[in-house]
Amino acid sequence: MNIKKYQAETEEEAILQARDDLGKDAIVMNIKKIKPKGIYKLFKKTVVEVTAAVDDEKIYSHTGVRQPRKMQDNLYANSDSMKKEGIYPEEEKSAIEEKLDSLQNMLKQQMQSNMDINPPKTSKNVRTEEVVKKEGEDVEKTEDVVKNDKKTQCLNLIKEKMKDNDVTSEYVEQILGEVDKTIKADASVDNILTTIYQKIVLKLGQTKLIENNPDNVKYVFFMGPTGVGKTTSIAKIASEFKLVKKKNICLVTSDTYRIAAVEQLKTYANILNVPLEVVYNASELKEIKERLDEFDLVLIDTAGRSHKNKAQGDDLRELVDAIPKDERCEYLVLSVTTKYNDLKQIAKAYSDYEDYRLIFTKLDETSTLGNILNIKLLTNASLSYSSWGQDVPNDFGRIDTQSIAKQLLGGSN
Ligand SMILES: Nc1nc2c(ncn2[C@@H]2O[C@H](COP(=O)(O)OP(=O)(O)OP(=O)(O)O)[C@@H](O)[C@H]2O)c(=O)[nH]1
Numbered sequence: 001m002n003i004k005k006y007q008a009e010t011e012e013e014a015i016l017q018a019r020d021d022l023g024k025d026a027i028v029m030n031i032k033k034i035k036p037k038g039i040y041k042l043f044k045k046t047v048v049e050v051t052a053a054v055d056d057e058k059i060y061s062h063t064g065v066r067q068p069r070k071m072q073d074n075l076y077a078n079s080d081s082m083k084k085e086g087i088y089p090e091e092e093k094s095a096i097e098e099k100l101d102s103l104q105n106m107l108k109q110q111m112q113s114n115m116d117i118n119p120p121k122t123s124k125n126v127r128t129e130e131v132v133k134k135e136g137e138d139v140e141k142t143e144d145v146v147k148n149d150k151k152t153q154c155l156n157l158i159k160e161k162m163k164d165n166d167v168t169s170e171y172v173e174q175i176l177g178e179v180d181k182t183i184k185a186d187a188s189v190d191n192i193l194t195t196i197y198q199k200i201v202l203k204l205g206q207t208k209l210i211e212n213n214p215d216n217v218k219y220v221f222f223m224g225p226t227g228v229g230k231t232t233s234i235a236k237i238a239s240e241f242k243l244v245k246k247k248n249i250c251l252v253t254s255d256t257y258r259i260a261a262v263e264q265l266k267t268y269a270n271i272l273n274v275p276l277e278v279v280y281n282a283s284e285l286k287e288i289k290e291r292l293d294e295f296d297l298v299l300i301d302t303a304g305r306s307h308k309n310k311a312q313g314d315d316l317r318e319l320v321d322a323i324p325k326d327e328r329c330e331y332l333v334l335s336v337t338t339k340y341n342d343l344k345q346i347a348k349a350y351s352d353y354e355d356y357r358l359i360f361t362k363l364d365e366t367s368t369l370g371n372i373l374n375i376k377l378l379t380n381a382s383l384s385y386s387s388w389g390q391d392v393p394n395d396f397g398r399i400d401t402q403s404i405a406k407q408l409l410g411g412s413n
């Protein structure tokens, strides 16, 4: 993992610098504002500092050279001189860091009480268990045992927390296995926790929203199981694009199986004062495409489908293929409350869609968010939006990967 910090006047500029330097796969780990101190307050603006990271393999593919970079190199890539002059030493702690702090304290306390109940082996009892040849060797070994004991205890606690949050054993072992090698035997709890937190944020990856689409991608399909919140998600996105971004949008529904489904979207279309088109099949969508091309964005609702129903799957595929590949994108809407085994089957049913993105709904209905990480790792699809309630147009927004990583490690929301 390679982590660096970038400072600029705006968040966007700092992120651009990070992507320029680390490649397009760089993930934003943290954003904070840094206020200039003392007399400099008068002359210098507050700057935004973005911490970004990328997995080592991704750097190699970006640069094309297998040449590991040192983590501390160029840590403050664009502000070395400012740092040396001490202009920006007063750093505002971001909310996420404060929450990680409280997490660290909690883990430390837990480890301490574990140690009290189950103290690590002392040099004395290790000595009785091992055949010791030299006195010096013995002391060194003993220290290693104690250090490793602490590290193992901490990793075990984190492992438990992740499993409690429904991250599958497979992915817990994978993530901890990957970081284990990089954590020193005498690493502090803070250090271990931060390393794992960063690894999870990296694994959750970059989120991809509709506004990140190229201009020609204006058709957006929403697909997924029944009752997960596809139509509600569309209403929330439509209201953002129409009322906030002032875009010319159109809603389309192909969910003609239920009268109520058309009525539901029609209600939202009326409230937002946007047109609604109803199509019964793929050829009808093709027929009206020329008219739809006039809009900035076309949001297409589809009927909820059981992943076990092949015919429904074929209809959906045909409908999506009615729009050329380079003009559309697909969002698979999933409820985070669905059992992982079922989510796995659902993901399999959509596996022939190469580049879909994931929306997770009903975050308000569960306290364990492991499924988000599980499905992200299973499908490697990009995460996008999440929803945490029924209130349209609120309770909806970009998936906050930092907050999810924190919650998976036992932190509170
Ligand atoms: N608690 C909670 N309820 C939600 C959320 N998103 C949607 N719902 C509710 O879930 C129910 C189903 O939502 P819809 O948007 O109709 O789901 P759908 O996927 O379009 O359903 P079908 O069209 O029948 O497949 C509604 O009662 C929504 O209000 C959420 O994030 N949290």
Ligand SMILES: [Mg+2]
Pocket (backbone or CB within 6 Å): 230, 231, 232, 255, 261, 301, 302, 304
């Ligand atoms: Mg619906």
